[in-house]
Amino acid sequence: MNHALDAARAAAPAVTSSDANPDSRLRLLAPRPLNIEDTGLSRHFLTELLIKHLYDAGLLSAKQLMQRLSLAGPVLEGLIEFLRKEVLIDVHGQGFDNRELSYGLTQRGREVAIDAYARSGYLGPAPVPIQQYRKVAAAQTVHATHVNADALNELFRFTVLRDSIRQQLGPAMNSGRAIFIYGPAGTGKTYITQKLTGLFTDSCLIPYAISVNEQVVSLFDPLLHEPVSDSEGGPSLMLDQGYDPRFINCARPQVITGGELGMEMLEVHFNPVTKEYQAPLQLKANNGIFIIDDMGRQRATPMEVFNRWIVPMEEKRDYLTLGAGRHFQTPFDQILVFSSNINPLELADEAFLRRIGYKIYFGYLEQDEYRRIWQQVCTEKGIDFDPELVDFALVKLHEQHQVGLRPCHPRDLLGMAQDRRRYLGENAASIDEVSLRWAWDSYFVSLDAEVEMSATQLTRRNDHV
CATH class of the missing domain: 3.40.50.300 (P-loop containing nucleotide triphosphate hydrolases)
Structure with missing residues (x-):
């Protein structure tokens, strides 16, 4: 019995994805932090992260800092107030949009940022404990x-x-x-x-x-x-x-x-x-x-x-x-x-x-399953479905060469046959036995070629002896 799994299932919230208000589920799952303590992170950590963002960007408004740090206004306000008291940031008047105040680092703040970067290069939203x-x-x-x-x-x-x-x-x-x-x-x-x-x-x-x-x-x-x-x-x-x-x-x-x-x-x-x-x-x-x-x-x-x-x-x-x-x-x-x-x-x-x-x-297909996939591929590729062509593939190709029926075969063979028809300037919506046999020979490794390559490799080895 898996007690860990049972405990995980028991811990699932009462509000599920099928509820009328999924936003309420998310608020219950991860409430928005209302202050620095709610984040579960120390003020020292958050101020260093904020300083690194200012060092990276130069000047940032409160709105831009909120977006970069993923922290709500009240949390950010507490951090900015502390940094101003410590003379690590200062206010630079109007922001880039000429409406908001922007914040930048003091010389002391830049020194702190360089030191923070030396310990951790992370620059992104505030993490979750x-x-x-x-x-x-x-x-x-x-x-x-x-x-x-x-x-x-x-x-x-x-x-x-x-x-x-x-x-x-x-x-x-x-x-x-x-x-x-x-x-x-x-x-x-x-x-x-x-x-x-x-x-x-x-x-x-x-x-x-x-x-x-x-x-x-x-x-x-x-x-x-x-x-x-x-x-x-x-x-x-x-x-x-x-x-x-x-x-x-x-x-x-x-x-x-x-x-x-x-x-x-x-x-x-x-x-x-x-x-x-x-x-x-x-x-x-x-x-x-x-x-x-x-x-x-x-x-x-x-x-x-x-x-x-x-x-x-x-x-x-x-x-x-x-x-x-x-x-x-x-x-x-x-x-x-x-x-x-x-x-x-x-x-x-x-x-x-x-x-x-x-x-x-997952095993090989039965013939009826192969036919259904063949018909689906024809529909997807805009090919006229010909039951006799499927019989030709099953009897003259698969059965004769003793190749098992796999779901990938209809898509690959019909696609290659279409490639040939287009190359020859023929109707790609109509596949004939000649094109299908050509696709088969191009798709599978030739036994004759395999024997010939093996013989060539053997000859080369003998030449080196």
């Missing part, structure tokens, strides 16, 4: 969103996916356990797994950065996190409006990595040039889905990758390290999906595979 981030992540856990058969069938309404796989995917998404999807290459594993985030119609709050003992780790990634429009996301002078602007409201994240994955990508990265910390992939995937595609082809060995997940999968928390060996704990709240065209038994031992709740096999 790790303790607050843990609470928010637990409250919006992805495991509290339950998938039902209607939602899954609607998502794959126009996708040829056999019922046995559908009946496994749905419960697997609800289980809170890792999922292993495997099968031959080209059987639709990547395509199907990448569509799974479509099952989640709600959003979650992602912090721009988190603070661990006032060491800042950047978390929001515009390449991975997709902001959703809302009416209350920005800083405001009004105390009763909006949620904490240090968060951004995003669709539930989907993080995908493949053969490029190295173990260093799963740890906090420190850039010695900019003196900034960057969150690892699994931290960016929190409250969403993390897909490790092409499992077994990473730069790291399969067992290195698998062993990295044993503790997070069991405890629903991860342990990361900053400089000088400082450890900290983060939530591990995501649906972890492994996808591979290698037999799982060749990648991991039985003890690890037992920890993965669902192993879902």
Whole structure:
């Protein structure tokens, strides 16, 4: 029994994404700080961050500082008042828009800014303390969103996916356990797994950065996190409006990595040039889905990758390290999906595979499934559907060459046949057997060529002996 998962589900807020007023849910989830104490950060930390922004920009108005720091007016006013008393900033009259006062650094303020930059190069919105981030992540856990058969069938309404796989995917998404999807290459594993985030119609709050003992780790990634429009996301002078602007409201994240994955990508990265910390992939995937595609082809060995997940999968928390060996704990709240065209038994031992709740096999197609995909591709590419051409592909090509039926074949073969028709100045909406056979010969490695190349390589080796 997974007590960590049960606790995360129990911590989910009573107000859900289906409520009439989603903005109220966000305000309850992450209330807007009303003063410096509410931010969970020290005044010293916030003033240094503000000074670095002024050092970077030169002169900034209060509105511009609010936008850069993601802090509401009352919090910013307290910081500015303190800095003026310490003679670190001064007022420069009218701002660039000729309406607002602007603030700049004094000589003493510039010296403090240079010293602050030497310790940390982070320049962005005020971070969220790790303790607050843990609470928010637990409250919006992805495991509290339950998938039902209607939602899954609607998502794959126009996708040829056999019922046995559908009946496994749905419960697997609800289980809170890792999922292993495997099968031959080209059987639709990547395509199907990448569509799974479509099952989640709600959003979650992602912090721009988190603070661990006032060491800042950047978390929001515009390449991975997709902001959703809302009416209350920005800083405001009004105390009763909006949620904490240090968060951004995003669709539930989907993080995908493949053969490029190295173990260093799963740890906090420190850039010695900019003196900034960057969150690892699994931290960016929190409250969403993390897909490790092409499992077994990473730069790291399969067992290195698998062993990295044993503790997070069991405890629903991860342990990361900053400089000088400082450890900290983060939530591990995501649906972890492994996808591979290698037999799982060749990648991991039985003890690890037992920890993965669902192993879902994607096999070759039946002929009727192949026909349906063929017809769909014809519709998408504007090709006249010819049942006899499908029979030709099935009997004269696949069966004769003993090539299994894969979902990728109709799209690839018809696309290449169209390429030839266009090149010859022929009607690309009509594909004949000649063009299809040409596409087949161009798509698959020729057995004759393979034999010839092997013989050539053998001759070269003999010549060198």
